[in-house]
Amino acid sequence: MLRDYPDVLNIDQMCEILSVSTKTGYALLKKGSVQHLKVGRSYRIPKAHLLTYLIGFAPRSRCPGVTSLHSLLPLGTLMVSAAEVTYSSGCKDRR
Numbered sequence: 001m002l003r004d005y006p007d008v009l010n011i012d013q014m015c016e017i018l019s020v021s022t023k024t025g026y027a028l029l030k031k032g033s034v035q036h037l038k039v040g041r042s043y044r045i046p047k048a049h050l051l052t053y054l055i056g057f058a059p060r061s062r063c064p065g066v067t068s069l070h071s072l073l074p075l076g077t078l079m080v081s082a083a084e085v086t087y088s089s090g091c092k093d094r095r
Contacts, residue, residue, distance in 0.1 A: 002047060008037075009045045017050065028053075 005013055014034070015025035026043075028034045035049040 002051075005047065007047050009047060009050065011043050011045070014045045014050060 002017065005017065009017070011022060011025050011029070015022050018025065018028075020028075029036050029043055029045075034045060034053045037044045037046070
């Protein structure tokens with residue numbers, strides 16, 4: 001899904017991925033829902049920040065810290081959020 005896009009997206013690419021209008025995309029950035037960088041007059045959105053935003057909507061798994069969106073990422077992928085860097089190694093279901 002996201003492999004066809006660069007590591008740092010522009011507003012049009014982000015809106016295409018999210019299937020939202022440009023106006024809605026700018027609103028997400030202005031509200032702070034999606035972390036971004038402002039370079040001059042343009043916005044740059046690291047793909048990792050977009051994934052962090054999307055993971056917030058994922059249903060919770062039985063495994064703490066693992067969501068269904070992890071199936072989109074290979075195990076051992078670095079997950080970057082605005083506040084921290086964590087290593088996703090998956091987990092075993094503990095019952």
